[in-house]
Amino acid sequence: MAKQYSTAEENSAINKFNEYIVPFFKTPEGTLILVIFIISIALSIVTDSFLTTYNIFNLFRQSTVLGLIAIASLIVIISGGIDVSVGAIAGLTAMNLAIFLGVFSYPVFLSVIFAILIGTGAGLFNGIIIHETRMPSFIATLGTMTIMQGAIKLLSGGRTVSGLPGSFTSIGMIDIFGINIFLYIWMFFILLTWVIIKYTKFGRNIFVLGSNMEVAKLSGINLRKTTYLTYSFAGFLCSISGILLTLRLFSAVPTGGQGYNLTGIAAAVIGGASLKGATGSVQGAVLGTLLVMLIRNGGVHIGITPFVMEVITGALIIIAVALDTFRKTD
Amino acid sequence: MSVKHDSLLEVDNVSKGFPGVQALKKVSLQLKKGEIHGLVGENGAGKSTLVKIITGAYKQDDGIVKFFKNSEGISIKDPIEAQKFGIAAAYQHLTIVPEISIGENFFVGKLPLNKMGVVNWEQVYSKSKKILQEYNINLNPRTKINRLSVAQQALVTIIKATLQDPYLVIFDEPTAHLSNEQSEMLYNLIFRLKEKGIGILYVSHYIEEVMELCDRITVLKDGRLIDTVGVDDVNENKIMEMMVGRKIEEMYDLNTCPKEEVLRVEDFSKNNTFQNISFSLKKQEILGFFGLEGAGRTEVMRSLFGADKREKGQVFLEGEEIFIDTPEDALNHGIGLIPEDRMTQGLALPLSTSDNINMSSYDSITKFGVLNLKNAVERAKEFIKKLDIRTPSFKTKVEKLSGGNQQKTVIAKMLCRELDVLIFDEATTGVDVGAKVEIYRIIERLINEGKSIIFISSYLPEVIGISDRIVVMSQGQIVGIIDAQEASEEKLLKMASKIPKKENFHG
Numbered sequence: 072m073a074k075q076y077s078t079a080e081e082n083s084a085i086n087k088f089n090e091y092i093v094p095f096f097k098t099p100e101g102t103l104i105l106v107i108f109i110i111s112i113a114l115s116i117v118t119d120s121f122l123t124t125y126n127i128f129n130l131f132r133q134s135t136v137l138g139l140i141a142i143a144s145l146i147v148i149i150s151g152g153i154d155v156s157v158g159a160i161a162g163l164t165a166m167n168l169a170i171f172l173g174v175f176s177y178p179v180f181l182s183v184i185f186a187i188l189i190g191t192g193a194g195l196f197n198g199i200i201i202h203e204t205r206m207p208s209f210i211a212t213l214g215t216m217t218i219m220q221g222a223i224k225l226l227s228g229g230r231t232v233s234g235l236p237g238s239f240t241s242i243g244m245i246d247i248f249g250i251n252i253f254l255y256i257w258m259f260f261i262l263l264t265w266v267i268i269k270y271t272k273f274g275r276n277i278f279v280l281g282s283n284m285e286v287a288k289l290s291g292i293n294l295r296k297t298t299y300l301t302y303s304f305a306g307f308l309c310s311i312s313g314i315l316l317t318l319r320l321f322s323a324v325p326t327g328g329q330g331y332n333l334t335g336i337a338a339a340v341i342g343g344a345s346l347k348g349a350t351g352s353v354q355g356a357v358l359g360t361l362l363v364m365l366i367r368n369g370g371v372h373i374g375i376t377p378f379v380m381e382v383i384t385g386a387l388i389i390i391a392v393a394l395d396t397f398r399k400t401d
Numbered sequence: 402m403s404v405k406h407d408s409l410l411e412v413d414n415v416s417k418g419f420p421g422v423q424a425l426k427k428v429s430l431q432l433k434k435g436e437i438h439g440l441v442g443e444n445g446a447g448k449s450t451l452v453k454i455i456t457g458a459y460k461q462d463d464g465i466v467k468f469f470k471n472s473e474g475i476s477i478k479d480p481i482e483a484q485k486f487g488i489a490a491a492y493q494h495l496t497i498v499p500e501i502s503i504g505e506n507f508f509v510g511k512l513p514l515n516k517m518g519v520v521n522w523e524q525v526y527s528k529s530k531k532i533l534q535e536y537n538i539n540l541n542p543r544t545k546i547n548r549l550s551v552a553q554q555a556l557v558t559i560i561k562a563t564l565q566d567p568y569l570v571i572f573d574e575p576t577a578h579l580s581n582e583q584s585e586m587l588y589n590l591i592f593r594l595k596e597k598g599i600g601i602l603y604v605s606h607y608i609e610e611v612m613e614l615c616d617r618i619t620v621l622k623d624g625r626l627i628d629t630v631g632v633d634d635v636n637e638n639k640i641m642e643m644m645v646g647r648k649i650e651e652m653y654d655l656n657t658c659p660k661e662e663v664l665r666v667e668d669f670s671k672n673n674t675f676q677n678i679s680f681s682l683k684k685q686e687i688l689g690f691f692g693l694e695g696a697g698r699t700e701v702m703r704s705l706f707g708a709d710k711r712e713k714g715q716v717f718l719e720g721e722e723i724f725i726d727t728p729e730d731a732l733n734h735g736i737g738l739i740p741e742d743r744m745t746q747g748l749a750l751p752l753s754t755s756d757n758i759n760m761s762s763y764d765s766i767t768k769f770g771v772l773n774l775k776n777a778v779e780r781a782k783e784f785i786k787k788l789d790i791r792t793p794s795f796k797t798k799v800e801k802l803s804g805g806n807q808q809k810t811v812i813a814k815m816l817c818r819e820l821d822v823l824i825f826d827e828a829t830t831g832v833d834v835g836a837k838v839e840i841y842r843i844i845e846r847l848i849n850e851g852k853s854i855i856f857i858s859s860y861l862p863e864v865i866g867i868s869d870r871i872v873v874m875s876q877g878q879i880v881g882i883i884d885a886q887e888a889s890e891e892k893l894l895k896m897a898s899k900i901p902k903k904e905n906f907h908g
Binding site for chain 2: 270274276278282283285286291349350
């Protein structure tokens with residue numbers, strides 16, 4: 072009834088709100104921005120230490136490793152598959168890099184190139200198994216994940232590899248315009264992936280592949296090439312993530328990357344990627360990463376023990392998959 | 402009606418409509434105890450709709466379906482109730498689980514237990530063995546279903562359906578995947594059911610088969626009941642006339658003038674699917690492919706297009722042999738395919754109309770590895786206009802479009818490529834009449850542009866009307882190639898119903 076008395080301007084404002092604002096917050100990205108905003112405000116009010124320049128920059132810096140892995144997971148999920156070996160690839164890359172630098176004393180540039188080749192190669196290996204045997208991607212990458220986790224321990228003898236040269240470790244300390252190099256690297260790969268997804272044949276093909284493999288085949292899409300590229304690119308992103316991990320820890324640990332295998336997938340799915348394929352965005356995966364890291368960071372500031380944080384991370388994965396299901400049933 | 406005593410099923414003036422099509426118009430049918438009742442008609446005559454109404458899968462708009470188990474008529478609401486009631490539809494492959502053994506499938510839900518409460522497998526397999534022997538089928542009951550051939554699976558499914566103590570069994574095209582010998586086994590099985598007083602509704606294309614097996618035959622055409630006749634009162638030709646009996650409409654009149662040969666297929670063979678397939682296609686010709694379900698037309702075309710492997714066979718394009726291993730190769734050679742099922746083979750449903758139109762041809766709008774999205778959108782808009790694809794926007798998800806507009810999207814996807822030969826596989830099924838005519842016009846335009854068309858269709862007036870020549874297939878073999886002008890529905894149907902003698906084709 073009240074509506075009858077409202078003015079035309081008020082109506083148009085309400086219409087605009089209904090037309091543009093409401094649908095935006097109903098998208099996965101919009102919902103995430105809203106949730107991240109609310110949690111940040113709550114943390115700022117409850118604690119003194121959350122809303123500081125140092126903490127905010129640190130939060131972003133800490134997000135980069137997971138952030139790159141989430142984008143790698145996203146690419147595979149869009150193509151209709153799933154890659155549970157992403158963290159293991161990052162860990163394998165990190166360990167090899169540390170050994171090249173710390174044990175063999177290879178030059179930094181060469182070590183980084185080798186590390187990238189190993190990570191990308193591991194991704195390609197996933198792609199080859201999945202396409203040539205038609206094995207479900209989950210099973211194939213579960214296998215390679217276990218292989219790689221074993222390989223990391225074999226290479227390192229189960230010990231942390233440290234003593235990396237300063238010429239390497241100092242790279243992680245570089246700030247440009249007061250912002251750490253980690254963030255520039257993350258930003259670069261976010262943009263790169265966004266462009267690939269939107270503006271290349273490969274990027275468009277993974278959506279078709281993810282929606283229906285038979286359709287992709289009958290449309291003349293080269294399934295082998297697309298699958299190889301998808302998993303190689305995921306492996307490549309994970310290798311960059313592994314390099315950042317080494318830079319952050321100044322060393323490589325035998326369990327490196329283990330926690331990221333599923334958290335990366337969770338971040339992508341929280342960001343709107345559908346495990347049924349053909350749906351998902353880079354922006355969403357980035358926001359999903361930020362939410363996961365924000366909750367962890369916030370936990371530290373409120374003083375929740377890491378064990379409880381593990382429980383919360385687990386709950387977040389469940390919520391993520393539930394969200395995926397709800398979106399599908401809509 | 403006063404036939405209650407020996408009636409099992411009475412269908413009285415049943416009508417059923419779907420958006421854009423009246424599938425059944427006042428159809429009546431009566432099935433007696435121990436009767437084998439044939440139900441025949443062309444594709445689209447309404448046979449499947451009628452079967453689905455009888456089994457409760459569809460609800461009729463009008464009319465009555467009554468079952469007489471005792472003396473009183475009962476109506477049925479859904480397939481589960483139908484099954485409980487003793488109506489077994491042997492076409493439902495869903496009732497068989499591929500990952501478990503034949504024996505377990507027979508006894509699923511009522512596996513015998515021993516004293517310990519553990520499944521008594523010995524009993525399962527010995528009983529199953531007996532059941533199989535009863536029907537003279539020599540299979541090990543421990544074999545998993547997915548290890549069986551399609552034909553064996555069909556037989557096992559049918560036997561399983563009869564285990565539930567039915568009083569009415571419906572067979573929907575049961576011999577489509579069976580060899581002659583296996584068909585004989587099936588006929589024996591059916592006669593055994595008849596002896597038990599069970600009613601049988603036998604849906605088939607094969608007129609010879611129906612004439613041999615059935616007591617009475619009901620003929621449907623375009624959703625109408627033509628007549629129900631006793632087999633002794635008619636012959637094969639009479640049935641065929643009843644099934645056809647319609648003039649070719651003007652809408653099929655396309656202007657074509659076939660020229661020199663452009664494509665030649667030689668000696669395509671694939672084990673149980675098709676054998677010794679050879680044909681040629683002329684420039685600016687529409688070459689029709691007619692056959693009944695399971696004749697192998699789609700499989701031949703998929704193999705030509707590189708979607709499936711074959712054992713042997715060559716392809717010549719303008720006299721030169723070409724090698725096609727994947728659909729990508731076929732498209733690069735200028736051969737395109739509009740697949741049989743647009744929902745599962747033609748379209749990426751969650752993607753936009755524009756994405757779907759462009760997805761076969763990104764190479765032509767890519768420069769230095771980067772896609773020109775503006776070109777993609779322009780091209781999508783161009784085809785949306787040219788083919789009159791009715792969509793709110795090029796961004797609209799293709800799953801939201803109607804059947805006809807979806808089909809035109811699939812065609813647009815192919816037209817983005819430089820093609821010389823275009824294969825249409827049942828391109829007009831499930832689209833409304835208006836869209837059908839538009840698709841014919843698109844084909845006519847393609848012909849005028851110098852392209853050549855292979856047109857698979859199961860709808861006789863259509864295939865006769867638009868083709869220049871017609872290749873007729875039956876059970877994986879070409880049984881004839883005739884000029885469309887000499888073709889009649891009767892003639893084609895007779896050719897397609899022929900069961901080719903397999904042993905002749907090895908020499």
